[in-house]
Amino acid sequence: xxxxxxxxxxxxxxxxxxxxxxxxxxxxxxxxxxxxxxxxxxxxxxxxxxxxxxxxxxxxxxxxxxxxxxxxxxxxxxxxxxxxxxxxxxxxxxxxxxxxxxxxxxxxxxxxxxxxxxxxxxxxxxxxxx
Numbered sequence: 001x002x003x004x005x006x007x008x009x010x011x012x013x014x015x016x017x018x019x020x021x022x023x024x025x026x027x028x029x030x031x032x033x034x035x036x037x038x039x040x041x042x043x044x045x046x047x048x049x050x051x052x053x054x055x056x057x058x059x060x061x062x063x064x065x066x067x068x069x070x071x072x073x074x075x076x077x078x079x080x081x082x083x084x085x086x087x088x089x090x091x092x093x094x095x096x097x098x099x100x101x102x103x104x105x106x107x108x109x110x111x112x113x114x115x116x117x118x119x120x121x122x123x124x125x126x127x128x129x130x
Contacts, residue, residue: 014050014086015079022089026054033059041065046093049075049111050086053093066098071124073107076114091115100124 003011017025029051033044037059044060044067046052056067080087094100094115100123102108108124 013079014075015083019085022051022086026051026058026089029055030058037063037065043068043098045070046097048072049090049094049114050079051089051093053097054089055093057093057096060096067096068099068101069094069097071100071102071107071111073102073104073110076107076110080114087114097123 001013005011012021014022033055037044042065044056044065046056046067046069049069049071053067053069056069060067075090080090100111102111102124111124
């Protein structure tokens with residue numbers, strides 16, 4: 001697999017990141033997003049199940065800024081399926097989302113397979129039905 005190269009950084013896939021690396025990434029990015037939020041935003045759109053929803057959740061904690069999540073399916077297929085230990089980050093982010101959108105019936109069905117909170121089906125809109 002070809003990976004981009006950046007001086008001073010080791011590029012990894014999310015599946016290859018350690019728990020400490022993920023925690024650091026979420027923390028640093030959430031702090032940066034808080035600075036953006038402080039400038040005035042109405043809503044945040046976080047894409048994918050990992051890690052952007054967890055970042056949005058932490059960045060908006062204690063603020064009156066909602067965030068929506070658009071699921072594409074790749075994080076579920078390529079990270080959560082082979083690395084279920086990373087599920088906690090997806091659950092953290094999706095649990096606080098105002099709205100969760102799946103782009104296709106297939107993605108919606110995969111979300112329902114992976115996530116099991118009580119009102120999952122009611123919270124996931126499907127763009128094919130909208």
